[in-house]
Amino acid sequence: MISGETTRIKGLVLAGGKSMRMGQDKGMMLWHGVPQRYYMADMLRTLCEEVLISCREDQASEMDHNYSTLTDNPEYEGSGPTAAILSAFEKYPDATWLVVACDLPLLDKDTLQYLIEKRNATSIATTFESPHDGLPEPLITIWEPASYKILKAKLAEGFKCPRKVLINNPSTILIPPYPGVLINSNTPEDVEKVNIILGRQTTSI
Numbered sequence: 001m002i003s004g005e006t007t008r009i010k011g012l013v014l015a016g017g018k019s020m021r022m023g024q025d026k027g028m029m030l031w032h033g034v035p036q037r038y039y040m041a042d043m044l045r046t047l048c049e050e051v052l053i054s055c056r057e058d059q060a061s062e063m064d065h066n067y068s069t070l071t072d073n074p075e076y077e078g079s080g081p082t083a084a085i086l087s088a089f090e091k092y093p094d095a096t097w098l099v100v101a102c103d104l105p106l107l108d109k110d111t112l113q114y115l116i117e118k119r120n121a122t123s124i125a126t127t128f129e130s131p132h133d134g135l136p137e138p139l140i141t142i143w144e145p146a147s148y149k150i151l152k153a154k155l156a157e158g159f160k161c162p163r164k165v166l167i168n169n170p171s172t173i174l175i176p177p178y179p180g181v182l183i184n185s186n187t188p189e190d191v192e193k194v195n196i197i198l199g200r201q202t203t204s205i
Helices: 036-045 080-091 109-117 147-156 162-168 188-198
Strands: 009-014 050-054 068-070 096-101 125-129 136-143 172-174
Touching: 009 036, 009 080, 036 050, 036 096, 036 109, 050 080, 068 080, 080 096, 080 136, 080 147, 080 162, 096 109, 109 125, 109 136, 125 162, 136 162, 147 162
Parallel strands: 009 050, 009 096, 050 068, 125 172
Antiparallel strands: 096 136, 125 136
């Protein structure tokens, strides 16, 4: 296994979703006192040499200027997270990307540090097994440069979900040390569950 220090890692926060099920922008929810997209970016800054927030064109103008942003290549419109990952590789083709969704209110630095320490740079990606369904979790993943061509080829075939790339190609899948931190918050019902775990109410802007 190759050390995570052999290649510097850049961070990518996925915050460009329309949050239709939530009914409000998930990236602006105040789980930790600041908008979640910035909270996640700040966490990644402690682990990565550079961090970008992936957002839509209409979000870019309202982003805090202290954070660097990346909008999707128009070629990939409607392709979800895969579009963000491909666009990141096209900006920095030789980079390794630690990709994290913004809808993970319980995700912590220790878990991401563990992922980096266990990174296998000889596979296309290093990821966690989801405690929910046992499948690889593509939105808490270290994507190696070799994954770019595979992701793009699968998208051309109509596969928009990066999970299928992890399932069908040589990737390293880890058991998360703290499975509970991988809980997604996509709906108001999810918010209630996370609030119970946090023992408080959550507000949004």
